[in-house]
Amino acid sequence: TQQPQKALADLDKANRNNGQSVLVQYQRGRALEQLGRLTEARMTYQDASFFYKAQRAKGYRPEDEFNPLDESDIDAAIDRLKPKP
Numbered sequence: 001t002q003q004p005q006k007a008l009a010d011l012d013k014a015n016r017n018n019g020q021s022v023l024v025q026y027q028r029g030r031a032l033e034q035l036g037r038l039t040e041a042r043m044t045y046q047d048a049s050f051f052y053k054a055q056r057a058k059g060y061r062p063e064d065e066f067n068p069l070d071e072s073d074i075d076a077a078i079d080r081l082k083p084k085p
Contacts, residue, residue: 004034022052023069029077042081049074 008031014024025048032041052071 004031007031008035020051020055022048022055022074023067025051026069026074026077033077033081038081042078045074045077045081049078 008028011024011028011031014021015028018024025044029041029044029048032038032044049071052069052074056071
């Protein structure tokens, strides 16, 4: 997004409505990452990964067909934010 602070406010509201949304968690992670809040972003991406795996076991279908999200997208975000040794 071009306005991560505003996006984060909207995503926080969406998160209150559906705290297990893979798409909301992933997009929150992106906003947090853009704001430089990297630890929070990594934890949020990890939440997205957890919810993705849990929902996949139940026959996960993308929440938004126009914004498809794959597990590899989430894994790449987590890898990108891993602490450097």
